[in-house]
Each structure stands twice: as structure tokens, then as C-alpha cells.
Amino acid sequence: MTDARGKYRIQSVSEMTGVAAATLRAWERRYGIPIPARTSSSYRVYSDVDIEMIRRLRVLCDGGMSPSEAARLILDEGDTPQPTPPSLDSTDPFAPMRASLVRAVELFDPRQLDRELDRATALGTATTIVEQVLRPVLVQIGQAWHDGHMSIAQEHLATEAITAATRRLLGLVQPDGDAPTILLACFADDEHGYATVALGVHLATWGWRVVILGARTPPAAIKYAAEELEPQLIGMSCTAKMTPQRARELVQQYADAVGDIPWIVGGFGVSQVAPLVLASGGHVSDDFHPKTLRAMLDGIARPTKARR
Numbered sequence: 001m002t003d004a005r006g007k008y009r010i011q012s013v014s015e016m017t018g019v020a021a022a023t024l025r026a027w028e029r030r031y032g033i034p035i036p037a038r039t040s041s042s043y044r045v046y047s048d049v050d051i052e053m054i055r056r057l058r059v060l061c062d063g064g065m066s067p068s069e070a071a072r073l074i075l076d077e078g079d080t081p082q083p084t085p086p087s088l089d090s091t092d093p094f095a096p097m098r099a100s101l102v103r104a105v106e107l108f109d110p111r112q113l114d115r116e117l118d119r120a121t122a123l124g125t126a127t128t129i130v131e132q133v134l135r136p137v138l139v140q141i142g143q144a145w146h147d148g149h150m151s152i153a154q155e156h157l158a159t160e161a162i163t164a165a166t167r168r169l170l171g172l173v174q175p176d177g178d179a180p181t182i183l184l185a186c187f188a189d190d191e192h193g194y195a196t197v198a199l200g201v202h203l204a205t206w207g208w209r210v211v212i213l214g215a216r217t218p219p220a221a222i223k224y225a226a227e228e229l230e231p232q233l234i235g236m237s238c239t240a241k242m243t244p245q246r247a248r249e250l251v252q253q254y255a256d257a258v259g260d261i262p263w264i265v266g267g268f269g270v271s272q273v274a275p276l277v278l279a280s281g282g283h284v285s286d287d288f289h290p291k292t293l294r295a296m297l298d299g300i301a302r303p304t305k306a307r308r
């Protein structure tokens with residue numbers, strides 16, 4: 001059952017939903033979606049219901065709707081859960097699916113999890129399933145592990161199964177023929193490989209052939225793959241924190257490894273390397289907005305051989 005009590009501070013909500021804290025405040029101010037409860041010291045505390053609304057607003061915006069249109073749609077649907085929220089099941093068709101996946105992980109039931117994932121992958125387009133179901137469930141479970149509410153075994157079971165399901169979706173949407181290739185990988189010390197798989201699904205639907213090296217990819221592996229595959233673009237994902245010295249060292253090594261292939265860095269932890277990346281000739285994506293990202297990638301990629 002979705003909980004309507006305020007529990008999460010704005011920074012956690014930002015991490016859970018992928019929406020910047022400044023944007024959350026702006027949505028609240030401009031559209032009243034959502035209006036979180038406040039603590040006695042006036043800090044915002046968001047409930048599960050608030051979080052579902054933010055996710056929904058984000059998905060609509062990612063699908064190309066303006067925030068004001070999306071907010072109006074949610075309001076028109078009677079999707080404003082303040083002050084006493086209704087059950088979200090009637091307004092969010094994906095909520096039950098997410099709940100059954102989380103349940104299967106809580107019960108540590110691999111068969112049930114696989115069955116639910118099979119069901120989930122039939123619910124819509126690849127990007128919808130990733131954004132509405134797989135990504136939020138992985139984030140919820142990862143966060144529960146971070147907070148000590150789930151075991152590492154549960155987290156591993158879920159991460160493996162969800163990554164595999166997302167990979168299957170990626171296989172279904174990969175383009176054929178001489179589509180431009182993008183190589184995706186995480187920074188050398190970074191375990192957060194799911195980011196590259198979820199991102200890959202979006203990129204494949206935009207016409208990119210996606211090759212994923214995934215978590216913990218050292219500069220030497222990027223150099224090898226760049227020379228072998230000659231991709232039109234290299235995308236590096238940066239999530240976990242590094243020391244400033246390690247960040248400098250790695251960015252320099254990646255800049256050397258990519259050679260003359262354009263490269264872009266994104267992800268939750270991109271701000272710690274952004275100035276270094278820009279200074280060494282790379283590009284930075286600091287907010288995941290499909291429309292602008294798509295145009296940006298097309299603008300910086302080198303032409304395919306056929307077009308050169």
C-alpha cells in the first residue's frame with residue numbers, strides 16, 4: 001500500500017526520482033505538484049504518494065510534454081493526492097507491477113521475480129517499461145539496500161534480474177544496418193552499471209546501435225574498444241564519488257583513450273568531473289532530458305562511415 005506520510009527529504013527524493021531539487025521546488029511553486037508536508041523546522045518531507053506524482057510528471061515531460069501541460073493532465077485526472085491521497089492504483093497503471101516486483105524481491109523468490117519481469121516487459125514500449133517499472137524498482141531496491149532495509153543478496157538478485165530484463169528490451173529495440181554506434185561504459189571505479197543499460201534503451205530507440213561495456217571500465221578498455229569498433233560517440237557514466245585526484249587522473253586517461261572520437265560524460269555524479277571533462281575536450285550532460293540530450297548527441301557525434 002502506498003504510504004501518504006511525509007518521510008523523505010528533498011535530496012533523497014531527487015536521488016530516487018532523478019529530478020533535481022531545484023526542479024522539485026519549481027514544480028511545487030508553479031504547479032503545486034506535489035506540495036510536500038513540512039517538518040516543524042520547515043523542511044520539506046515527501047511521501048510515497050508525492051514521489052509517485054513526481055515520477056509521473058517526469059515521465060510525461062520525458063515523453064515530450066511541457067511541465068505545465070503534464071501538471072494540468074495530472075490535475076485533470078484527479079491525480080492530486082493532497083490533502084488525503086486516494087490509492088494510486090487507479091491513476092498509475094504501473095504501480096501494481098512495481099509493487100509485485102518489490103514483493104518478489106522481499107520474499108527472495110527468484111521464480112516469482114522472473115515471472116513478474118516477464119509480465120512487466122509486456123506492458124508497453126521499451127522506454128515506458130524502463131522508466132515506469134524497471135528503473136524505479138531498481139532504484140527503490142538499491143536505496144533500500146543503501147538504507148539497510150534489504151540484504152545484499154536481495155539487492156544482487158534484483159539488480160541481476162532487472163538488468164537482464166532491460167538488456168532483453170535493448171536487444172529488441174537495437175537498430176539494424178549502418179546505424180551510428182555509441183559505446184557506453186562507467187568510470188573505472190564505478191559499480192552503477194544499470195545506468196548505462198537504461199540509457200542504452202533510450203539511445204537505441206533514437207537510432208543508435210548501443211554497445212555496453214558497463215561497470216568499472218578502465219581507460220585501457222575504452223582505448224581498445226574505440227580502436228576496434230570506431231564508434232561515432234563514446235558515453236561515459238559517472239555516479240560514485242571519487243577523490244579529486246582520482247577524478248583528474250581518470251578524466252585525463254579517458255581523454256587520451258578516446259583519441260579523436262567525441263565523448264560525453266553523464267550520470268548522477270557528473271558534477272565532480274564536469275569542468276575537467278570540458279577542459280579536456282569532452283562534453284557533459286548534466287540533466288537527463290531526452291529531447292535535449294537526443295539533439296546534443298546528434299550534434300556532437302562524428303558522421304558514420306557511410307556519410308563521411
Ligand code: B12
Nearest residue numbers: 015142143190191192193194195198235237240241266267
Ligand atoms: C542501484 C544503486 C546501487 C547499486 C548499483 C547496481 C547497478 N548494477 O547499477 C549498487 C547496490 C551496486 C550500488 C553500490 C554503491 N552505491 Co549506489 N545507488 C544505487 C541507487 C539506489 C540507484 C542508482 C541507479 O541505478 N539509478 C537508475 C539509473 C538508470 O539512473 P541514473 O544513474 O540517474 O542514470 C540515468 C541518467 O543519469 C543518465 N545517465 C547516466 N549515465 C549517463 C552517461 C551519459 C553519457 C549520459 C548522456 C547520460 C547518463 O541516463 C540514465 C538513464 O535514465 C542510487 C540512489 C538513488 N536513489 O538514485 C545509489 C547511489 C548512486 N549509490 C551511492 C553509493 C555511495 C554507492 C556505494 C559507494 C555504496 C557503498 N558504500 O558501497 C556503492 C558503489 C561502489 C562503487 N565503487 O561504485 C550514492 C552515490 C553518491 C555519490 N555520488 O557518491 C547514491 C546516490 C546513494 C546515496 N544516496 O548515497 N548502488
